[in-house]
Amino acid sequence: MLVCGGGIYGAWTAYDAALRGLKVALVEQGDWASATSSASSKLIHGGLRYLETYDFKLVRKALKERRLLLQIAPHRVWPLRFGVPVYADSRNGTLKLKAGLTLYDTLAGFPDGQMRHRHFGRAQFSDHFPFLDEASLKGGFTYGDAQTDDARLVLELVAGAMAQGAVCVNYAKLLAWNEVRGQVCGATVQDGVSGITAQVRARQCVSTAGPWMAAIAPDQAWCRLSRGIHLVMPALQTGEAILLTAKQDGRVFFIIPWYGRTLLGTTDTDYRGDVDRVVVEEEDVAYLLAAANRYLKTGWTRQDVIGSYAGVRVMKQSDAAHPSDASRDWELKTTGNGLLYAIGGKLTSAREDAAVIVDTVCTRSGVAAGCATGGRDFPWKPPRKFEEWSDQTGAQAQRLGIDAECAKWLRRRHGVRIEQIYRLVGEAPQLAARIVPALPFIHADLLLCARDEMVVHLADLLRRRLPLLILARLDTAEVRRLAELVAPVMGWDEDRIAREVEACGP
Ligand SMILES: Cc1cc2nc3c(=O)[nH]c(=O)nc-3n(C[C@H](O)[C@H](O)[C@H](O)COP(=O)(O)OP(=O)(O)OC[C@H]3O[C@@H](n4cnc5c(N)ncnc54)[C@H](O)[C@@H]3O)c2cc1C
Structure with a gap:
């Protein structure tokens, strides 16, 4: 199964499909969650305001997902x-x-x-x-x-999909869907880093390209x-x-x-x-x-x-005069050549919608496997009771000189992977210092993200892994300092550092 688009819909789809035992590839033309899925209000919510338009079904569905996500x-x-x-x-x-x-x-x-x-x-x-x-x-x-960090939500699900055997590649643009006898059978994909083009064969193809799919969908009038x-x-x-x-x-x-x-x-x-x-x-x-x-x-x-x-x-x-009054419904559609595509939806309800996509793929492929994401803990969820784990990791942070506010956000950002941050600080205590005094991000976090989170460009690191460029006004000297800090991990030379810093500019 080939999935095009690494926002929240692509991430949930790839994760669920991989958990059900399908052989999955997910390609994203930019960075994970680089489009709508990192530009949301970061809310996992029922949507109180939809009650005014009597959209009870939508609200109930989102509230059910809210409850589930708070648990898992x-x-x-x-x-x-x-x-x-x-x-x-x-x-x-x-x-x-x-x-x-x-x-x-x-x-x-x-x-x-x-x-x-x-x-x-x-x-x-x-x-x-x-x-x-x-x-x-x-x-x-x-x-x-409830609230989340939308870009990290996507990233954790992509990591989960990969842990289940899915091949997930960012900076890989789908150039064209390929067809045999009028049926889609894969795609031509270009690696944005090397420029190399590859033919990907797939029995089932899904587009979760959000606004890009809406822009080219055969029934654009729907969107x-x-x-x-x-x-x-x-x-x-x-x-x-x-x-x-x-x-x-x-x-x-x-x-x-x-x-x-x-x-x-x-x-x-x-x-x-x-x-x-x-x-x-x-x-x-x-x-x-x-x-x-x-x-x-x-x-x-x-x-x-x-x-x-x-x-x-x-x-x-819709006929609604204002887009605020248009429904936030989601729908799965098919083009004449068999490509499945998802349109609409919400960060909150993407898990359930993705399950519908994978159900359809399984039915088409004759695979008998039900949704696997429902009651399953997230890949980075701590194995113990959350409060107990929070207290214990909070005490550890204090011993390592990490302030309490940073420790709270580290737990939310990394879950069990917080241990790796603590290890880095244990080896180099200066990494416990905040990057910017007003924001709860420490240097060890930056290094772990650069090392382990599929970062290709500095902007991936400073916009989505840690949203520093959005939450602070960093000057060029500060961006350069951070680029130099991660350069050894990223394998960047002077030239590359200069280009990456420039690309982060206003
Ligand atoms: C302002 C705003 C606030 C919102 N707030 C909330 C909220 O608080 N809570 C909530 O539940 N929902 C919210 N939403 C809705 C939610 O953000 C979206 O429903 C969701 O992010 C859509 O995800 P997606 O995966 O469909 O699209 P996207 O995140 O846009 O992902 C599509 C991906 O496809 C990739 N792509 C496109 N073409 C190609 C190609 N040819 N090859 C490879 N990759 C390709 C793109 O690069 C992109 O990353 C909000 C939306 C907006 C706009």
Whole structure:
């Protein structure tokens, strides 16, 4: 089975298929998760706002996946509470929100107290979120959802697929699907590093190329593309996220803590541009800052924006005037030559959708094997009780001089592989130091990622393995220092270092 596209859909598909015993190849034209799957809001969520469009099936399915992922990947997916303020002029008042959140908890199967919603009076809510404007505040709610690091989620699944025997290659572009007697039978793939072209033979071919497939799909009329951007802002005084409604147009947006910064997003605008060059537009920045500043006591300015990123969603075509109102459904389709392709979907529900892809492949190939990812622990999940393991690895970190915040993120980033980071620090204690004082990344992490995580370019390392270029304003000297640090592991000479540093530039 040949899978084209190493985002979340390709990763889950390859992993599930390899676990079921199929012979699998996965090719990705750039780096793993270099497109939409690293440009998300990083939420593993049911999608509270879809209740307004009565999309109960979608919400129930996503909430089921949320519960499962929290269980099988506690290091990769962690709970995150959200606040929802109620103001005198809020589109949704206390009663409507109470009903919505009760339904959300019900669809989630009545989760425990950590995830269940709670109501707060005005003073209590203000204490909780002291940076929110209090004028006309009536109170609010908090409710539970979950968060991840999307790029690392993909990476761990690719690593899992490889551990099960799949051949997974990044920087390998599928140039054309090959056919015999009108049926797809493999593809021509070009290695982006050597330029060598290879013919890959496969009995089953699947495209999980997201926006690229949508751009060339035979039934393009099915698809609607929309661009979503996020801004990286300074940390706020909270460990919780906030769901707000933009006063300009009534759209929902989020303020989300992530790696010690705040993600502000997202936008949702119809996209007809080049899928290879999705960029943040100045008008999107202005929209998000204006939306947030209607709620913040101390507003953010353009100078507060530390970083930004953009991605493209694929959605079902609809009459909805605004893409925000279009369904986030996913669908598996087939072209006339037998190529299976996936369109739409969410990070949250990609596992279940990928199982449908592999079920179809198995049926077509006469293989009797059911979905293998359902109850299975993630490849890097610690083997012991998560809390116990967290305490023990926290104590180890302290002995090694790694600060507690960094240790918390190391657990989430690496799961059991944290032992390898500790080994590096044990051999060279200076590697316990943070790379940038404001962010919870240490030098040993950088080295392990460079050594073990299929990094080809410096940008892979500094954008996705550790999202430093997104979360910090690094100058050229700092980027160069990091390139020189990993150069011996990467086998880079002076020339290559210079080229890699330049490619990371603005
Ligand atoms: C702004 C935004 C916020 C979002 N937030 C959330 C969220 O918080 N939670 C959630 O659940 N979902 C969220 N989503 C949705 C989620 O991110 C997407 O559904 C998901 O990432 C899509 O994954 P994918 O694998 O289909 O596509 P992609 O991640 O785009 O992967 C497709 C891959 O195919 C590769 N490719 C294309 N052509 C070729 C070729 N010829 N050869 C080889 N490789 C090729 C591309 O390089 C790309 O890496 C969000 C989406 C957006 C845009």
